[in-house]
Amino acid sequence: MTESRPVGTKGMPREEREAQLVVAGTEEFGRSGYAGASMVEIARRVGVTKPLLYQYFGSKDGLYLACLHRAGGRLTEGVATTMAAGGEPDQMPLKVLAAIFTTFDHDRYAWRLLRDPTVPATGDIAAAAADYRRRLDAFAVLGATQLLTSRGLADPVDIEAVAQVWTGVVDSLISWWIDRPDEDAGAMTARCARIMGGLFGW
Amino acid sequence: MTESRPVGTKGMPREEREAQLVVAGTEEFGRSGYAGASMVEIARRVGVTKPLLYQYFGSKDGLYLACLHRAGGRLTEGVATTMAAGGEPDQMPLKVLAAIFTTFDHDRYAWRLLRDPTVPATGDIAAAAADYRRRLDAFAVLGATQLLTSRGLADPVDIEAVAQVWTGVVDSLISWWIDRPDEDAGAMTARCARIMGGLFGW
DNA sequence: GGACGGTAACTTACCCTAGGGTCACTTTAC
DNA sequence: GTAAAGTGACCCTAGGGTAAGTTACCGTCC
Numbered sequence: 001m002t003e004s005r006p007v008g009t010k011g012m013p014r015e016e017r018e019a020q021l022v023v024a025g026t027e028e029f030g031r032s033g034y035a036g037a038s039m040v041e042i043a044r045r046v047g048v049t050k051p052l053l054y055q056y057f058g059s060k061d062g063l064y065l066a067c068l069h070r071a072g073g074r075l076t077e078g079v080a081t082t083m084a085a086g087g088e089p090d091q092m093p094l095k096v097l098a099a100i101f102t103t104f105d106h107d108r109y110a111w112r113l114l115r116d117p118t119v120p121a122t123g124d125i126a127a128a129a130a131d132y133r134r135r136l137d138a139f140a141v142l143g144a145t146q147l148l149t150s151r152g153l154a155d156p157v158d159i160e161a162v163a164q165v166w167t168g169v170v171d172s173l174i175s176w177w178i179d180r181p182d183e184d185a186g187a188m189t190a191r192c193a194r195i196m197g198g199l200f201g202w
Numbered sequence: 203m204t205e206s207r208p209v210g211t212k213g214m215p216r217e218e219r220e221a222q223l224v225v226a227g228t229e230e231f232g233r234s235g236y237a238g239a240s241m242v243e244i245a246r247r248v249g250v251t252k253p254l255l256y257q258y259f260g261s262k263d264g265l266y267l268a269c270l271h272r273a274g275g276r277l278t279e280g281v282a283t284t285m286a287a288g289g290e291p292d293q294m295p296l297k298v299l300a301a302i303f304t305t306f307d308h309d310r311y312a313w314r315l316l317r318d319p320t321v322p323a324t325g326d327i328a329a330a331a332a333d334y335r336r337r338l339d340a341f342a343v344l345g346a347t348q349l350l351t352s353r354g355l356a357d358p359v360d361i362e363a364v365a366q367v368w369t370g371v372v373d374s375l376i377s378w379w380i381d382r383p384d385e386d387a388g389a390m391t392a393r394c395a396r397i398m399g400g401l402f403g404w
Numbered sequence: 405g406g407a408c409g410g411t412a413a414c415t416t417a418c419c420c421t422a423g424g425g426t427c428a429c430t431t432t433a434c
Numbered sequence: 435g436t437a438a439a440g441t442g443a444c445c446c447t448a449g450g451g452t453a454a455g456t457t458a459c460c461g462t463c464c
Contacts, residue, residue: 010412010413010414010457010458010459011412011413011414011457011458011459012413013412013413014412014413017413031319032237032319032320033235033237033238033319033320035234035235035237035238035320036235036236036237036319036320038448038449038450039449039450039451040449040450048413048414048415049414049415049416050415050449050450050451051414051415051416051451051452051453052413052414052415054450054451054452055413055414059450059451060449060450060451117233117234117235117238117314118234118235118237118238118320147401148397148400148401151400151401152400153396153397153400153401155396157393158393158396158397160378161375161378161393161397162397162401164374164377164378165371165374165375165378167374168370168371168373168374168375168377169367169370169371169374171370171373171374172366172367172369172370172371172373173363173367173370175366175370176362176363176366176367191359191360191363194355194357194360195350195355195360195363195364198350198353198354198355199349199350199353199355199364199402200401200402201403212431212432212433212438212439212440213431213432213433213438213439213440214439215438215439216438216439219439240422240423240424241423241424241425242424250439250440250441251440251441251442252423252424252425252441253425253426253427253440253441253442254440254441256424256425256426257439257440260425261424261425262423262424262425
């Protein structure tokens with residue numbers, strides 16, 4: 001570290017502890033949803049108590065937002081980079097999947113935070129999640145447009161539907177992956193390549 | 203009715219009220235998840251109060267189970283009928299979709315009850331939902347097996363993955379449909395047929 | 405080098421509300 | 435007048451959130 005140690009006293013520096021809590025929170029929120037997750041359980045996972053969690057993040061919403069921003073930021077960044085590189089329309093899905101699998105190999109629940117149906121319908125969380133979804137959807141719509149127009153389909157409502165189904169496909173692939181911790185990002189990508197090649201000739 | 207009117211007094215016969223409550227419960231549970239849904243809100247939707255709901259269903263779990271059994275029963279029955287009819291492997295997905303859209307045109311949230319991540323991980327609900335999922339997965343695996351083997355893919359793990367992705371596709375189609383109440387079952391089926399034809403040549 | 409503040413890290417013990425669940429009671433159609 | 439349909443008012447717990455104090459590491463002053 002180039003920075004002189006900020007200070008520090010007991011236990012572990014705040015920054016490090018916050019990172020642990022965000023990881024634990026992401027897993028709990030991803031597994032049980034915002035409504036189902038318990039703050040004391042998240043603290044317990046890390047080996048601290050609830051008040052520390054509140055001191056650092058202020059509220060359940062604050063913690064969720066921290067988890068959401070980390071997940072959403074990494075996700076949109078990874079997808080943007082991949083999409084910017086360009087390529088054949090029917091190669092993009094696999095490239096995006098590969099990027100997602102690589103980015104989230106050790107953080108598989110993160111994806112779910114953007115699509116958690118149990119967050120309160122109004123408020124900061126819903127707004128932030130909707131914003132990340134909107135950005136991802138824009139990429140999905142772009143990819144779907146390229147793919148469908150290359151096949152002679154131009155109905156914009158069809159395109160929206162395909163874009164949304166695509167995000168659902170990612171969702172279920174990640175759920176499947178969560179249940180198979182031994183499958184790493186490379187194996188997952190290879191599997192998807194094999195299946196898409198066989199099923200669609202892509 | 204062949205039965206003489208059971209009796210009946212004030213308001214509405216129990217059977218009818220229960221049906222209303224199951225419909226309202228399905229929508230609330232589907233929208234907010236088990237953890238996020240509120241019993242008083244479900245009662246309010248129907249225009250009665252919470253104690254009546256408890257008198258009829260005993261508990262939140264009891265109501266959820268009633269909703270789940272109705273949804274799961276109709277779903278497995280519809281899919282079983284469609285699958286039993288047989289056909290070309292690459293025609294089955296569309297046939298199954300058509301059956302699901304027709305069955306749940308006026309009950310679009312029902313599907314979500316089988317895959318609600320906020321139900322407690324152990325207990326009657328989780329067991330019942332897992333059982334319905336298992337039955338549906340069996341159909342999905344059957345369809346995926348036929349489809350993949352017809353393409354020269356035989357890896358059983360690939361088949362499982364495809365089967366799970368398929369359920370995810372249904373999930374996201376239904377989510378998309380929920381947001382577009384004006385699209386009826388026929389239009390939805392036609393859209394899926396057009397897209398699958400264009401994208402995959404099916 | 406050891407006493408001593410100072411401060412961040414952390415905890416115990418508590419409050420408070422939302423919401424699941426219940427009891428005793430009232431209404432109304434037969 | 436009986437019994438099902440329905441309600442107002444309540445209890446209780448889980449869990450979000452907080453106040454006040456305690457612990458341990460650091461620098462520093464003699």
